[in-house]
Amino acid sequence: MIEKFNVLKAEVMMKVAGFILQKHTNPALNAVAKTAGWFNQRRYGNNALDFLEDEESIDLLNDSKYEAKQTED
Amino acid sequence: MTETKHVLCATCDISCQLVATRKPGETEYTFAGDYDNPMAPGAICAKGRLAQTTFDHPNRLLKPLKRVGQRGAGQWEEISWDQALDEIAQKLKVIVDKYGPESLAVTSGPWNCSTESGMTRRFMNLLGTPNYLSPVALCLGNTAAVNRLTYGWMPLPDFENTKCVVLMGHNTNSQSWVWEYIRLKLAEKRGAKLIVFDPRLSPQAERADIHLPVKPGTDVMMCMGWINVIINEKLYDKKFVAKWCVGFDSLKERVARDFSLEKVAEMTGVSEELICESARMYASANGAIIPWSPITDQQVSSTSAIRAISILRAITGNLDKPGGEMLMGSHSNVIPESQLELTELLSETQKKKQLGYDKHPAFTFKAADLLKEYSEKVFGEAYPNLVKGTHMAVPSPTFRAMAYGDPYPVKAFFAIANNALMGYGNQHLIKKAMLNQDLNVCFEQFMTPTANLCDYVLPGDSWTERPNLMDTYNWATMMMSSNQLYDPPGECRNVYDLWHDLAHRMDLGEHFPWDSITDLFDYRLSPMGMDFDSFKDKYKLKLEDYKYYRYRETGFATPSGKVELYSSVLEELGCDPLPYYRNVEVSDEYPLKLFVGLREPQFFQSGQRHNRALRKGNKFPRTFMHENDAKRYGLQEGDWATVETIAGKVHMLVTYREEIPEGLIRIPHGWWLPEEKDLGAFEHNDGIVIPDSDEYLDREQGIPHLKGVPCKIYPRIQQREYINMAGVK
Numbered sequence: 001m002i003e004k005f006n007v008l009k010a011e012v013m014m015k016v017a018g019f020i021l022q023k024h025t026n027p028a029l030n031a032v033a034k035t036a037g038w039f040n041q042r043r044y045g046n047n048a049l050d051f052l053e054d055e056e057s058i059d060l061l062n063d064s065k066y067e068a069k070q071t072e073d
Numbered sequence: 074m075t076e077t078k079h080v081l082c083a084t085c086d087i088s089c090q091l092v093a094t095r096k097p098g099e100t101e102y103t104f105a106g107d108y109d110n111p112m113a114p115g116a117i118c119a120k121g122r123l124a125q126t127t128f129d130h131p132n133r134l135l136k137p138l139k140r141v142g143q144r145g146a147g148q149w150e151e152i153s154w155d156q157a158l159d160e161i162a163q164k165l166k167v168i169v170d171k172y173g174p175e176s177l178a179v180t181s182g183p184w185n186c187s188t189e190s191g192m193t194r195r196f197m198n199l200l201g202t203p204n205y206l207s208p209v210a211l212c213l214g215n216t217a218a219v220n221r222l223t224y225g226w227m228p229l230p231d232f233e234n235t236k237c238v239v240l241m242g243h244n245t246n247s248q249s250w251v252w253e254y255i256r257l258k259l260a261e262k263r264g265a266k267l268i269v270f271d272p273r274l275s276p277q278a279e280r281a282d283i284h285l286p287v288k289p290g291t292d293v294m295m296c297m298g299w300i301n302v303i304i305n306e307k308l309y310d311k312k313f314v315a316k317w318c319v320g321f322d323s324l325k326e327r328v329a330r331d332f333s334l335e336k337v338a339e340m341t342g343v344s345e346e347l348i349c350e351s352a353r354m355y356a357s358a359n360g361a362i363i364p365w366s367p368i369t370d371q372q373v374s375s376t377s378a379i380r381a382i383s384i385l386r387a388i389t390g391n392l393d394k395p396g397g398e399m400l401m402g403s404h405s406n407v408i409p410e411s412q413l414e415l416t417e418l419l420s421e422t423q424k425k426k427q428l429g430y431d432k433h434p435a436f437t438f439k440a441a442d443l444l445k446e447y448s449e450k451v452f453g454e455a456y457p458n459l460v461k462g463t464h465m466a467v468p469s470p471t472f473r474a475m476a477y478g479d480p481y482p483v484k485a486f487f488a489i490a491n492n493a494l495m496g497y498g499n500q501h502l503i504k505k506a507m508l509n510q511d512l513n514v515c516f517e518q519f520m521t522p523t524a525n526l527c528d529y530v531l532p533g534d535s536w537t538e539r540p541n542l543m544d545t546y547n548w549a550t551m552m553m554s555s556n557q558l559y560d561p562p563g564e565c566r567n568v569y570d571l572w573h574d575l576a577h578r579m580d581l582g583e584h585f586p587w588d589s590i591t592d593l594f595d596y597r598l599s600p601m602g603m604d605f606d607s608f609k610d611k612y613k614l615k616l617e618d619y620k621y622y623r624y625r626e627t628g629f630a631t632p633s634g635k636v637e638l639y640s641s642v643l644e645e646l647g648c649d650p651l652p653y654y655r656n657v658e659v660s661d662e663y664p665l666k667l668f669v670g671l672r673e674p675q676f677f678q679s680g681q682r683h684n685r686a687l688r689k690g691n692k693f694p695r696t697f698m699h700e701n702d703a704k705r706y707g708l709q710e711g712d713w714a715t716v717e718t719i720a721g722k723v724h725m726l727v728t729y730r731e732e733i734p735e736g737l738i739r740i741p742h743g744w745w746l747p748e749e750k751d752l753g754a755f756e757h758n759d760g761i762v763i764p765d766s767d768e769y770l771d772r773e774q775g776i777p778h779l780k781g782v783p784c785k786i787y788p789r790i791q792q793r794e795y796i797n798m799a800g801v802k
Binding site: 006010011016036048 | 108109115234255259262360610612613614615616617618
């Protein structure tokens with residue numbers, strides 16, 4: 001029963017994702033898609049995408065330590 | 074009114090969906106991530122944002138070039154496309170007549186020419202050569218091929234529903250694999266657990282629920298340790314294993330014989346307690362994923378590692394389960410590349426000539442032919458070219474044939490949107506191979522080190538200068554569209570035009586009836602009853618409805634119709650049907666391990682080094698190491714160091730990283746210096762130090778070991794003057 005519910009939920013979510021990804025020319029459908037997108041993000045919390053502002057790559061550079069050793073332009 | 078168009082970024086292989094906007098009066102579009110995309114909202118990186126500064130650049134090739142000096146001398150004459158293609162066709166005909174069609178090898182970078190829609194292999198199959206190469210042999214394509222051995226398809230991780238994510242050292246972040254990074258972060262926000270395999274304390278490792286600091290190249294050992302725990306603690310999905318798996322008892326015996334927890338702990342450097350705890354976390358999650366990782370693609374035990382991962386997915390019941398791994402097949406209403414490639418026209422005799430076919434068969438036609446019947450039955454495609462990697466020639470044997478004529482001569486080499494000289498192991502061999510050709514042709518945007526060794530260099534378009542219909546590399550039921558934003562500059566053309574026009578000169582024109590790439594897209598979409606323009610106007614991404622647990626109706630696309638824990642295909646190929654462990658160890662002469670393939674945020678593969686906006690944040694090739702190791706070998710941060718393996722030497726600037734364990738150094742992939750006269754191609758590229766002798770190759774695939782090559786490091790002796798950033802525009 002739980003498995004069936006999980007499957008149904010996941011399949012419906014995929015249909016909704018497909019609907020959101022369409023380019024709707026009908027303003028009503030477009031509004032529905034936008035609302036669905038908003039709800040989708042809300043399930044991840046208030047500031048779902050706050051991490052996009054973080055810099056997670058430790059391989060971004062800080063050349064200052066050895067810049068003096070290089071010839072600068 | 075602001076003009077808005079959706080585009081697919083092809084700067085890397087992820088295909089982030091971007092929004093391009095242009096205000097009235099502006100000539101250039103500005104790129105942003107698409108926040109309406111429900112899967113990876115806002116995905117974009119600096120390379121994507123600055124893409125037009127990469128393409129609209131003084132170094133851009135604008136006209137076909139013909140070599141007039143020695144190969145590598147950089148002396149060129151501008152010629153017309155017609156002259157270039159006439160001469161190429163004429164020379165190729167002579168080579169094929171003299172040596173046979175298999176004497177043509179083509180290497181192609183899938184993302185840079187993602188509009189080719191199978192036309193490269195179509196041309197090759199019609200001509201009769203099986204020697205298609207791609208860098209996906211070391212990156213994702215080989216994973217796809219090995220996954221097929223176990224359950225017939227390459228799974229797509231269901232991030233949206235998962236409860237547990239296992240990252241095998243794959244360092245996704247806001248600048249690399251952004252699409253996956255966002256899906257991962259969102260899954261974590263929903264409460265998904267995170268387990269990270271990584272020798273270093275990466276940001277993911279730092280925030281993970283469990284970090285497993287495995288020694289380089291021991292991933293398969295850890296996976297088999299997990300399987301040990303899962304079997305002995307009966308954490309596997311008993312119903313699924315009983316009904317849908319074959320070879321469980323053999324697997325159990327192999328685990329008991331070779332992978333005791335004590336041994337796994339000793340070899341990986343991770344405690345037994347942590348191995349058990351992590352295995353339990355993965356196995357008990359109701360929906361867990363192990364997304365693809367390049368780390369396990371690039372080891373001497375790559376096949377075994379990928380197989381062990383596949384087995385984990387299966388015995389825990391995660392295949393085709395919500396939150397698990399989806400075996401999607403390709404989009405049912407679009408003509409797939411596999412159909413367009415016309416593989417069935419390549420004769421059995423020619424398939425068997427594919428280089429690497431006997432010695433390293435896992436992703437060659439030899440393995441693909443053992444699966445074709447079952448693949449056709451389950452997925453409707455005899456030769457699904459998943460990630461363009463499931464029936465390729467093997468790079469090392471191909472370059473040997475090019476260099477030495479063994480087992481037969483390969484005398485024509487086409488590099489299509491692929492800087493091949495920098496893209497595989499043993500760069501010395503590739504150079505020798507290219508210098509031994511009667512014809513080298515490159516289709517490129519810039520004068521790369523590979524192009525510089527060619528006879529003809531043809532200018533290609535970029536992803537902002539062409540429309541695109543993207544089928545997720547035939548991996549999943551997602552079709553994406555992309556708008557053309559600009560006209561290609563100068564005489565830059567689409568890769569389809571190259572094959573179309575060359576085919577017409579090689580008497581193969583009837584098989585290339587589409588006048589343009591858009592006509593070809595129209596044809597591909599015809600089962601849907603739409604043309605490309607109407608598809609593009611309706612869909613940014615068309616997601617086909619998906620049924621989980623599809624295998625319950627179809628079975629798996631393997632000879633047994635089940636998940637083959639014990640692989641009958643590998644057995645028939647003469648390979649070990651079960652995962653085993655193999656590694657390369659340090660010696661007195663080479664006391665350190667070299668980890669190749671670090672993804673730097675400013676660049677993708679060997680690209681973007683010419684772009685000042687990106688390069689100014691990363692001016693020179695660097696090696697990353699622990700400060701204690703640097704001091705031990707007489708180095709300080711900022712020094713030029715020489716890194717040496719049995720294959721050769723590269724010169725890199727020392728950079729300290731405290732999260733890297735002592736005994737390990739890392740170098741990034743793909744470095745060259747476009748501003749230097751010699752392009753810096755033979756001093757800094759990782760391919761120079763990657764050996765491809767048998768002890769460094771994965772046996773089943775023949776791909777080289779990049780994750781833990783024994784090496785030494787010392788201060789650079791021969792210094793040189795660099796033009797430096799003054800030469801980067």
